[in-house]
Amino acid sequence: MAWxxxxxxxxEANRKDRDRLIGVYIGVLAVILxxxxxxxxxxxxxxxxxxxxxxxxxxxFQAKNLRRQVLRAQTEELELWLLKxxxxxxxxRAAVAAKIAANxxxxxxxxxxxxxxxGLDQLWERGKALEVxxxxxxxRDPYFDYxxxxxxxxxxxxxxxxxxxxxxxxxxxxxxGLVGTLLTLNGFFLxxxxxxxx
Numbered sequence: 022m023a024w025x026x027x028x029x030x031x032x033e034a035n036r037k038d039r040d041r042l043i044g045v046y047i048g049v050l051a052v053i054l055x056x057x058x059x060x061x062x063x064x065x066x067x068x069x070x071x072x073x074x075x076x077x078x079x080x081x082f083q084a085k086n087l088r089r090q091v092l093r094a095q096t097e098e099l100e101l102w103l104l105k106x107x108x109x110x111x112x113x114r115a116a117v118a119a120k121i122a123a124n125x126x127x128x129x130x131x132x133x134x135x136x137x138x139x140g141l142d143q144l145w146e147r148g149k150a151l152e153v154x155x156x157x158x159x160x161r162d163p164y165f166d167y168x169x170x171x172x173x174x175x176x177x178x179x180x181x182x183x184x185x186x187x188x189x190x191x192x193x194x195x196x197x198g199l200v201g202t203l204l205t206l207n208g209f210f211l212x213x214x215x216x217x218x219x
Contacts, residue, residue, distance in 0.1 A: 036186070043183045043191065047176055050198050054172040057205040061165030064158045064208065071155035075148055082144040089131040089141065096124040157211075163218050164208035171201030 099121050103114065134140035138147075175198035182190035207213055 039186075040183060043179055046195075046198075047179050047183075050172055050176050050179065050201075053198075053202050053205060054169060054176065057165050057168045057172060057201070057208070060205065060208050061162060061169060064161040064165055068155055068158035068162060071151050071158060075151035075155055078144055078148040078151060081139075082141060082148060085131050085139070085141055085144065089128050092124045092128045092131070096121050096128070099124070160214075161208045161211060164204045164211075164215075167218060168201045168204035168208060171197050171204060175201055 099117050103109070103117055103121075109117075130140065132140055133142045135143065175194045178190050178194035178197065182188070182194060204218075207215075
Protein backbone atom coordinates (compact mmCIF):
# COMPACT_ATOMS: atom_id res chain seq x y z
CA MET A 22 0.00 0.00 0.00
CA ALA A 23 2.81 2.39 0.81
CA TRP A 24 4.44 1.70 -2.57
CA UNK A 25 1.19 2.47 -4.37
CA UNK A 26 0.80 5.73 -2.53
CA UNK A 27 4.44 6.67 -3.22
CA UNK A 28 3.85 5.86 -6.89
CA UNK A 29 0.80 8.14 -6.96
CA UNK A 30 2.69 10.93 -5.25
CA UNK A 31 5.52 10.60 -7.77
CA UNK A 32 3.02 10.68 -10.65
CA GLU A 33 1.32 13.72 -9.12
CA ALA A 34 4.71 15.47 -8.71
CA ASN A 35 5.63 14.65 -12.33
CA ARG A 36 2.27 15.96 -13.53
CA LYS A 37 2.71 19.20 -11.58
CA ASP A 38 6.23 19.64 -12.98
CA ARG A 39 4.92 18.97 -16.48
CA ASP A 40 2.07 21.45 -15.97
CA ARG A 41 4.50 24.11 -14.71
CA LEU A 42 6.74 23.63 -17.73
CA ILE A 43 3.77 23.85 -20.08
CA GLY A 44 2.65 27.03 -18.27
CA VAL A 45 6.11 28.56 -18.76
CA TYR A 46 6.09 27.42 -22.42
CA ILE A 47 2.68 29.09 -22.94
CA GLY A 48 4.02 32.26 -21.29
CA VAL A 49 7.02 32.29 -23.64
CA LEU A 50 4.72 31.82 -26.64
CA ALA A 51 2.53 34.69 -25.39
CA VAL A 52 5.58 36.99 -25.15
CA ILE A 53 6.68 36.05 -28.68
CA LEU A 54 3.08 36.61 -29.84
CA UNK A 55 3.10 40.10 -28.30
CA UNK A 56 6.40 40.92 -30.03
CA UNK A 57 5.00 39.56 -33.29
CA UNK A 58 1.87 41.68 -32.93
CA UNK A 59 3.97 44.77 -32.28
CA UNK A 60 6.17 44.03 -35.31
CA UNK A 61 3.15 43.47 -37.53
CA UNK A 62 1.48 46.66 -36.34
CA UNK A 63 4.66 48.65 -36.91
CA UNK A 64 5.18 47.15 -40.39
CA UNK A 65 1.60 47.94 -41.34
CA UNK A 66 1.85 51.53 -40.05
CA UNK A 67 5.21 51.98 -41.77
CA UNK A 68 3.80 50.77 -45.09
CA UNK A 69 0.84 53.15 -44.80
CA UNK A 70 3.00 56.09 -43.73
CA UNK A 71 5.58 55.59 -46.49
CA UNK A 72 2.80 55.16 -49.06
CA UNK A 73 1.25 58.48 -47.99
CA UNK A 74 4.65 60.20 -48.05
CA UNK A 75 5.42 58.75 -51.49
CA UNK A 76 2.01 59.83 -52.82
CA UNK A 77 2.52 63.36 -51.48
CA UNK A 78 6.02 63.50 -52.97
CA UNK A 79 4.77 62.37 -56.40
CA UNK A 80 1.92 64.92 -56.26
CA UNK A 81 4.44 67.66 -55.48
CA PHE A 82 6.65 66.32 -58.29
CA GLN A 83 3.77 66.49 -60.75
CA ALA A 84 2.83 70.03 -59.69
CA LYS A 85 6.43 71.22 -60.10
CA ASN A 86 6.76 69.42 -63.44
CA LEU A 87 3.57 71.08 -64.67
CA ARG A 88 4.89 74.47 -63.57
CA ARG A 89 8.17 73.79 -65.40
CA GLN A 90 6.29 72.82 -68.57
CA VAL A 91 4.22 76.03 -68.41
CA LEU A 92 7.40 78.10 -68.00
CA ARG A 93 9.03 76.32 -70.94
CA ALA A 94 5.96 76.92 -73.12
CA GLN A 95 5.89 80.61 -72.14
CA THR A 96 9.61 80.91 -72.89
CA GLU A 97 9.17 79.36 -76.34
CA GLU A 98 6.30 81.75 -77.09
CA LEU A 99 8.40 84.73 -76.02
CA GLU A 100 11.34 83.56 -78.15
CA LEU A 101 9.04 83.15 -81.18
CA TRP A 102 7.55 86.56 -80.51
CA LEU A 103 11.01 88.13 -80.58
CA LEU A 104 11.62 86.49 -83.97
CA LYS A 105 8.22 87.59 -85.34
CA UNK A 106 8.57 91.20 -84.23
CA UNK A 107 11.89 92.47 -85.63
CA UNK A 108 10.68 96.10 -85.42
CA UNK A 109 10.25 95.85 -81.63
CA UNK A 110 12.09 98.62 -79.75
CA UNK A 111 15.29 97.91 -77.84
CA UNK A 112 13.77 98.47 -74.40
CA UNK A 113 10.90 96.07 -75.20
CA ARG A 114 13.38 93.52 -76.60
CA ALA A 115 15.48 93.81 -73.44
CA ALA A 116 12.39 93.31 -71.24
CA VAL A 117 11.32 90.20 -73.20
CA ALA A 118 14.88 88.83 -73.15
CA ALA A 119 15.02 89.38 -69.36
CA LYS A 120 11.72 87.52 -68.96
CA ILE A 121 13.05 84.65 -71.11
CA ALA A 122 16.22 84.47 -68.99
CA ALA A 123 14.18 84.55 -65.74
CA ASN A 124 11.89 81.79 -67.01
CA UNK A 125 14.86 79.61 -68.00
CA UNK A 126 16.50 80.15 -64.61
CA UNK A 127 13.27 79.27 -62.80
CA UNK A 128 12.80 76.18 -65.00
CA UNK A 129 16.36 75.10 -64.19
CA UNK A 130 15.70 75.60 -60.47
CA UNK A 131 12.49 73.55 -60.74
CA UNK A 132 14.54 70.79 -62.37
CA UNK A 133 17.25 70.70 -59.72
CA UNK A 134 17.40 72.58 -56.44
CA UNK A 135 20.02 71.01 -54.15
CA UNK A 136 19.65 73.79 -51.56
CA UNK A 137 15.97 73.16 -50.81
CA UNK A 138 16.02 69.48 -51.97
CA UNK A 139 12.73 70.23 -53.76
CA GLY A 140 13.80 70.19 -57.39
CA LEU A 141 12.33 67.55 -59.69
CA ASP A 142 15.56 65.54 -59.59
CA GLN A 143 15.57 65.53 -55.78
CA LEU A 144 11.84 64.78 -55.56
CA TRP A 145 12.32 61.85 -57.95
CA GLU A 146 15.03 60.40 -55.72
CA ARG A 147 12.94 60.95 -52.57
CA GLY A 148 9.83 59.38 -54.14
CA LYS A 149 11.77 56.31 -55.26
CA ALA A 150 13.40 55.92 -51.81
CA LEU A 151 9.99 56.15 -50.10
CA GLU A 152 8.60 53.50 -52.44
CA VAL A 153 11.48 51.18 -51.52
CA UNK A 154 10.78 51.71 -47.80
CA UNK A 155 7.05 51.13 -48.35
CA UNK A 156 7.67 47.94 -50.31
CA UNK A 157 10.03 46.64 -47.62
CA UNK A 158 7.41 47.20 -44.91
CA UNK A 159 4.78 45.51 -47.10
CA UNK A 160 7.06 42.48 -47.55
CA ARG A 161 7.51 42.20 -43.78
CA ASP A 162 3.84 42.42 -42.82
CA PRO A 163 2.59 39.00 -44.03
CA TYR A 164 5.28 37.18 -42.04
CA PHE A 165 3.97 38.78 -38.88
CA ASP A 166 0.38 37.88 -39.81
CA TYR A 167 1.23 34.21 -40.36
CA UNK A 168 3.51 34.21 -37.32
CA UNK A 169 0.66 35.49 -35.13
CA UNK A 170 -1.70 32.82 -36.42
CA UNK A 171 0.84 30.05 -35.80
CA UNK A 172 1.67 31.30 -32.30
CA UNK A 173 -2.02 31.54 -31.37
CA UNK A 174 -2.63 27.99 -32.59
CA UNK A 175 0.43 26.79 -30.64
CA UNK A 176 -0.89 28.43 -27.45
CA UNK A 177 -4.31 26.81 -27.90
CA UNK A 178 -2.79 23.38 -28.52
CA UNK A 179 -0.50 23.72 -25.50
CA UNK A 180 -3.49 24.71 -23.36
CA UNK A 181 -5.44 21.67 -24.55
CA UNK A 182 -2.38 19.48 -23.90
CA UNK A 183 -2.22 20.90 -20.37
CA UNK A 184 -5.83 19.95 -19.68
CA UNK A 185 -5.84 16.61 -21.49
CA UNK A 186 -2.32 15.49 -20.54
CA UNK A 187 -1.73 14.67 -24.21
CA UNK A 188 1.91 14.69 -25.22
CA UNK A 189 1.22 14.50 -28.96
CA UNK A 190 -0.62 17.85 -28.86
CA UNK A 191 2.33 19.33 -27.00
CA UNK A 192 4.76 18.20 -29.73
CA UNK A 193 2.47 19.60 -32.44
CA UNK A 194 2.21 22.84 -30.46
CA UNK A 195 6.01 23.03 -30.15
CA UNK A 196 6.43 22.55 -33.91
CA UNK A 197 3.79 25.16 -34.77
CA GLY A 198 5.24 27.52 -32.13
CA LEU A 199 8.69 27.15 -33.69
CA VAL A 200 7.26 27.94 -37.14
CA GLY A 201 5.48 31.00 -35.70
CA THR A 202 8.69 32.16 -34.02
CA LEU A 203 10.70 31.73 -37.22
CA LEU A 204 8.07 33.63 -39.21
CA THR A 205 8.21 36.43 -36.62
CA LEU A 206 12.00 36.62 -36.82
CA ASN A 207 11.79 36.62 -40.61
CA GLY A 208 9.33 39.50 -40.41
CA PHE A 209 11.97 41.56 -38.63
CA PHE A 210 15.04 40.48 -40.61
CA LEU A 211 13.70 39.14 -43.96
CA UNK A 212 16.38 36.45 -44.09
CA UNK A 213 14.25 34.18 -46.30
CA UNK A 214 11.67 35.13 -48.88
CA UNK A 215 8.92 32.53 -48.89
CA UNK A 216 6.70 32.19 -51.95
CA UNK A 217 3.06 33.10 -51.37
CA UNK A 218 3.90 34.82 -48.06
CA UNK A 219 5.87 38.02 -48.58
